[in-house]
Amino acid sequence: MDTLAVVLEEPERLSLRRLDLQDANADDLVIKIDWSGISTGTERLLWSGRMPPFPGMGYPLVPGYESVGRVIDAGASVRARIGERVFVPGSSGFKDARGLFGGAARRVVAPSARVVSISDSLAEQGVLIALAATARHAIAKGRDAPPDLIVGHGVLGRLLARIAIAEGHPAPTVWDTHPERLAGGEGYAVIHPDSDDRRDYRAIYDASGDSKLLDTLIARLGRGGEVVLAGFYDQPLSFAFPPAFMREARLRVATEWAPEDLVATTALIESGRLSLGGLITHRLSAIQAPDAYRTAFTDMSCLKMILDWRGCS
Numbered sequence: 569m570d571t572l573a574v575v576l577e578e579p580e581r582l583s584l585r586r587l588d589l590q591d592a593n594a595d596d597l598v599i600k601i602d603w604s605g606i607s608t609g610t611e612r613l614l615w616s617g618r619m620p621p622f623p624g625m626g627y628p629l630v631p632g633y634e635s636v637g638r639v640i641d642a643g644a645s646v647r648a649r650i651g652e653r654v655f656v657p658g659s660s661g662f663k664d665a666r667g668l669f670g671g672a673a674r675r676v677v678a679p680s681a682r683v684v685s686i687s688d689s690l691a692e693q694g695v696l697i698a699l700a701a702t703a704r705h706a707i708a709k710g711r712d713a714p715p716d717l718i719v720g721h722g723v724l725g726r727l728l729a730r731i732a733i734a735e736g737h738p739a740p741t742v743w744d745t746h747p748e749r750l751a752g753g754e755g756y757a758v759i760h761p762d763s764d765d766r767r768d769y770r771a772i773y774d775a776s777g778d779s780k781l782l783d784t785l786i787a788r789l790g791r792g793g794e795v796v797l798a799g800f801y802d803q804p805l806s807f808a809f810p811p812a813f814m815r816e817a818r819l820r821v822a823t824e825w826a827p828e829d830l831v832a833t834t835a836l837i838e839s840g841r842l843s844l845g846g847l848i849t850h851r852l853s854a855i856q857a858p859d860a861y862r863t864a865f866t867d868m869s870c871l872k873m874i875l876d877w878r879g880c881s
Contacts, residue, residue, distance in 0.1 A: 573673035579617025598641035605634030605695035632672030636694035701825030703727040713771040720776035782807040
């Protein structure tokens, strides 16, 4: 069995070509992908060659960890799942390329335990589940310190704000410096940081990925406040010690979602408390993958670009 897949051949060189798939084991699913999302964080780093070393890194690789499809075949232990609409957080089942993260392909083979059943009604919006669960994980680990300031009004920043409100927390303030990103707040204010003179924030969640912001954010904390690094950073982070000392500041790194976050996030969506509307702004056929990636990485009006695989074989 083979598949059409997006392949990062090397930094800044992307192709669309066929790859052989590994055979499905007893606990594996074979999924035909309908839509996959493009991450402007991790995938941009993979494309540019600036991704810090991780286990499994190397080229050629298949990117993508935001895919939605349908189970078309399965191993002997999981055949009952055939026909399910599912969210797929990636795959490593390629013979000719590394699967990091391996979701940008027409067909994938993935362990059943990693694949989440979702409602047919979600359709293409299901690609947002990974980022929504990541945002939920950051807030859940904060326990008694949900965000009162979020930095960055991209998809992750918007999901952090929406989930905070959906879970009953006060509406946070959101910062962004790009005029294109100052609109679109749903129940919360989006402002330029220059227009905010507040310096007593309890919990600042940074979704910008900007490694140079720590001193600025620490200066906006109240005593005992926390900065949560919710983005992904390719450069070392540093900060001046005296201002952090004076505030007795805390620093927390939020990693990706855990399985329980997927369950909780899916429940928020299905209950209607969490809306995913307005976050997918651009769509292209998977055949146009090079153009799609270029737009996702360079156009500030693009929040989430998705590839539509339904016309591909």
